[in-house]
Amino acid sequence: MTINKIRIKNFRTIDEIDLSLGSENRVICFVGENGSAKTSVLSLIAEGIISNSRMKFPNYQRRDNLRYRAVSNAEIKSNEEFYSVQLNYSNLLGDEYIYKKLVVKNKSINPSVYDNIISGIVVKNKYWTESLSFRGGDIEKDYLYNNIFMIRPGGRYELYEYDFNNVKDHPFVLKGKEPTYGEVPYSFCVEHTGSDLQDILLNMIFDSMVGYEDSENAVESVSQILEKITESKFGDSKIIQSPYRRVLFEHKGIIDSFSQGELDILVTISSILTRQIFFSKRFSSKIKEEKGIQSFFDIPGVIIIDEIDLHLHPRAQENYLKILSEIFPRIQFIVTTHSPFVIRGLPESSVVVKLPSGRVFDNDFESMDIDSITKIIFGYEGGFSxxxxxxxxxxxxxxxxxxxxxxxxxxxxxxxxxxxxxxxxxxxxxxxxxxxxxxxxxxxx
Incomplete structure (x- = not known):
């Protein structure tokens, strides 16, 4: 799944965002001051993807009168009559989808006011409407049937086990479950994992030990990715014997003692890997050959990460997205950041958008010093106090x-x-x- 177009008009403080994206644009990075609607833009994009899917997630299932995001005409930009959202996205099989949303101050608005921005849509509810060009058909045609979609919100966190007064045993029980046709067993919003992180890794290690090659490759890659991003040694992952079963890394110890930054990276990459392994089974051998899917690392999807620099050392901030896009070549990352280190480390063909202006930068940030990036992106003079x-x-x-x-x-x-x-x-x-x-x-x- 790839987002090919993002157009947002008159939303909050934003005049217009108009992005036409190619397959080479694997990272879209929104920057701006606090209050420039970066997080809200991410939630609009997420709404455009999740709201019309028929897939069932543990934390969300589309039902009448239940939305992922509230609709309010209070979010219309001051002195404007409407705000609109259009997302064009496609999947690996060539199916194309167009999502449109229109929110107005007054239902009696003349369509000529917005027709040149968003066409083919008429307000049906009190003050809003939305449409998706592709509906119905078999569940396999649902755009999230075989594509990863995951959100890591800005308020994400992981708890330190040793901060608790009463540390409970974590026995880890292997669970069996009947597969459901229209269901994704993983939440699309990963705010924090708690003890689930242990289960994710323990299940992955268990599957690798009983002979599942994908899981074996995933287990090996976890440590390698962590080391590339942080430039520190983690070593092989191991399991402490029951009844106090825990995952530990050879040079770092048990994951409960990881720093917030290390945990954040670990949660993100392990969550992507488990979903890729799951969705790889939904592609036939013929389709895999036709579409160049050589391993589960090639499974496509969209990952949204708010404040991607959260908890990370500047070195890791700079390495993060470049490493992720190398490891996951068909994942599209949509992120926000306040960090010039993240900007300097963006992979080639990344799109950097300044909010609320919607300006798209064409600078070569990789060759710049941090002070120059800070001045260009954030309008702030670095250097001396x-x-x-x-x-x-x-x-x-x-x-x-x-x-x-x-x-x-x-x-x-x-x-x-x-x-x-x-x-x-x-x-x-x-x-x-x-x-x-x-x-x-x-x-x-």
């Missing part, structure tokens, strides 16, 4: 005077001599404006 900039400017002005106050120069230099970046700036000024005698005096040589 105001107080340090004032001291450096004072140093420069004093150097340029015909008569220098050597004491002031010496004190400023002494203040920053153990601060690499500030000292480097002062040294450049000395090299430009001072003679050797003055330089030696200021440096105390």
């Amino acid at each position: 105001e107080s340090v900039k004032n001291e450096i400017e004072k140093f420069k002005l004093e150097l340029s005077n015909d008569v220098n106050d050597k004491k002031i120069l010496k004190n400023i230099y002494k203040k920053f001599k153990n601060t690499y970046s500030a000292k480097n700036e002062l040294d450049l000024l000395l090299a430009s404006f001072a003679d050797e005698h003055l330089i030696n005096f200021i440096k105390g040589e």
